[in-house]
Amino acid sequence: MVKAYPDLERGESASETHRKHIPTRVFKQAVKLTKQMAAITDALDGINPLNAGKRRDEVLALLKKFFPGMEDFEKQVKKYRREIKQLEADKTALEQRAETAEAKAEANAKTSLTKQIHEAQLQVNYNELRKFVDALPDDIKRQAQQQQSQKSQNQTR
Numbered sequence: 001m002v003k004a005y006p007d008l009e010r011g012e013s014a015s016e017t018h019r020k021h022i023p024t025r026v027f028k029q030a031v032k033l034t035k036q037m038a039a040i041t042d043a044l045d046g047i048n049p050l051n052a053g054k055r056r057d058e059v060l061a062l063l064k065k066f067f068p069g070m071e072d073f074e075k076q077v078k079k080y081r082r083e084i085k086q087l088e089a090d091k092t093a094l095e096q097r098a099e100t101a102e103a104k105a106e107a108n109a110k111t112s113l114t115k116q117i118h119e120a121q122l123q124v125n126y127n128e129l130r131k132f133v134d135a136l137p138d139d140i141k142r143q144a145q146q147q148q149s150q151k152s153q154n155q156t157r
Contacts, residue, residue, distance in 0.1 A: 021083075022080050022083060022084075026073075026076050026077070029069070029076070030073065032069070033069055033070060033073055036062065036066045036069070037066070040059060040062045040063065040066060043055055043058050043062060047059075
């Protein structure tokens with residue numbers, strides 16, 4: 001099994017989670033009862049005036065098998081009802097956390113897109129200013145640089 005599925009991991013142990021784990025036989029019993037219920041429903045749907053007696057006997061036989069299993073299943077589920085409620089609460093909390101994380105991710109994506117648009121606009125503005133400065137004559141650029149350097153020296157003093 002490990003060779004065929006190397007990424008497969010076992011669940012957390014009950015000692016770590018402090019939960020009472022629900023045995024797989026309970027789930028298997030639920031599947032069996034569901035199949036029995038489907039068979040009973042099919043038998044009831046197939047009843048008509050011509051075969052009512054025969055179908056009634058079939059349904060009664062199926063119900064005789066179904067009810068004891070259903071009662072046993074109800075007893076077992078009562079034992080695990082608290083764990084089931086806790087699991088449902090955990091599921092709800094996880095769904096809310098996922099929705100919150102999804103909303104944050106969506107907001108971040110919008111913010112990121114807005115930021116990218118602003119950065120692109122700044123880049124366009126910079127390129128236009130760069131072209132303007134490059135188009136200026138060299139002697140005017142030198143004079144402006146000298147004035148700027150003198151101004152910055154005066155401010156640092």
